[in-house]
Ligand SMILES: Nc1ncnc2c1ncn2[C@@H]1O[C@H](COP(=O)(O)OP(=O)(O)O)[C@@H](O)[C@H]1O
């Protein structure tokens with residue numbers, strides 16, 4: 001019998017990766033997936049390997065949920081996966097409406113999805129998870145106070161949004177003031193929308209984890225080595241990395257797990273953590289979020305493709321757990337992928353998996 005699935009935001013890079021990984025899982029297990037994909041961007045909606053595609057309103061449009069419910073009814077959807085966190089948060093708020101119609105989901109509660117950076121900082125700090133020293137800008141004068149108390153340079157960032165939104169390395173109060181003022185004047189943010197924190201120049205690390213009713217199912221960590229188009233961006237942070245390598249380190253695994261548990265004592269769904277190190281290699285958590293990092297399903301796809309083993313396939317594993325199925329071959333709790341493997345990707349150039357012995361696999 002075919003599984004009938006709805007994936008929202010399916011035209012984004014993360015959504016395309018997610019569906020690609022599901023299709024690989026389907027092929028390896030002779031499963032049959034009927035996938036409906038949605039996106040508000042009609043160009044990007046052409047990318048995913050779905051059976052039927054629909055353009056939907058944006059997540060903040062009052063009709064968004066209604067359109068999803070119409071699709072659910074029309075296509076007898078059994079499982080709903082909202083991929084982008086903005087859509088996941090809206091669906092999570094209304095999850096009962098879907099459950100009443102017999103639709104399964106596997107998403108965290110709304111409070112865990114894309115929490116603002118100040119909230120994250122406060123929660124983690126209170127629970128003893130290492131976070132960078134941070135000052136919230138209530139007024140422009142707080143910029144001077146930040147430099148007095150935290151030193152220089154500092155990292156300034158918006159409390160909401162993803163992909164390093166409005167972040168910048170600032171060396172003087174004047175730089176910080178101009179940045180905040182310009183963004184304020186151009187209507188991107190208010191003064192109170194910024195935090196300023198100690199600058200962490202060390203390794204840039206991501207920890208990804210899948211949880212079921214408080215139990216850690218599996219996780220892995222990677223170091224981000226290169227961002228696309230960093231030379232034409234002011235902060236150098238452009239969302240998703242073009243080069244990253246797997247690391248197996250218990251101190252990172254511990255920190256990542258503690259950060260997720262600090263956000264929710266009973267995590268349920270996929271959670272990602274961003275970690276940045278200082279000069280001495282001490283790791284700090286900059287973000288924890290009940291969302292999928294863009295490349296999490298792609299790592300799963302890459303390892304599944306070269307091993308033909310669905311154990312690595314995070315998206316497919318998530319689907320099975322979300323359907324309430326027994327998992328025969330459980331993956332390890334930590335270090336799902338072996339150390340020293342690189343995922344190398346670039347616009348129009350495809351995706352490579354490379355290891356430290358110089359072996360290379362073309363993934364896409
Ligand atoms: N205090 C900091 N010092 C240096 N770099 C930082 C700092 N905080 C965040 N970053 C960089 O910005 C990236 C994006 O920040 P993150 O906390 O993940 O929020 P988001 O992804 O929502 O923008 C991080 O992965 C890291 O590379």
Ligand SMILES: [Mg+2]
Pocket residue numbers: 163164274287
């Ligand atoms: Mg992040």
